[in-house]
Amino acid sequence: MIYRQHHFTLRFLTPAFLGDAEQSGRWRTPPIKAQLRQWWRVAYAADKNFNVDVEGMRREEGLLFGNAWLSHREGNREVTDHRKGLVRLRLSRWDAGTLKSWKDL
Structure with a gap:
């Protein structure tokens, strides 16, 4: 099997928990992959007009x-x-956030 490599810049528009067991912010793959997996489920369901065979989706x-x-x-x-x-x-790297406040909140 040939793997394709893609490079993306990830930017959060809402708060996200990226912490570890000590509740410290860490740049780790498991929470990112979990979010990707959750959004894959949403896209899958939308593609099926939200009439989803859950067993087929899980497979x-x-x-x-x-x-x-x-x-x-x-x-x-x-x-x-x-x-x-x-x-x-x-x-690849973690850049500390620069957002100090949200406008219009």
């Missing part, structure tokens, strides 16, 4: 983002189809 989500829950039957036993996701993230 497609698992194939794209990775999973540990998909399975199939082989004879009398259930075999887990766990796999790594196709989406890989690498964050």
Whole structure:
């Protein structure tokens, strides 16, 4: 499989929790990937006119983002189809925020 590499600049327009276990702000991939996954679900549902087969959506989500829950039957036993996701993230740097106040609030 050939992977394609894309570069994006990420900017939050609303507050986002990016903290670690000590409640300190950290630039980490898990919360970013979780947000991406959540928005993928919204886009998926919109593409299906919000008439979603949840099992089908979870299967497609698992194939794209990775999973540990998909399975199939082989004879009398259930075999887990766990796999790594196709989406890989690498964050390069954290620039401290410069927003001091929000206009019109």
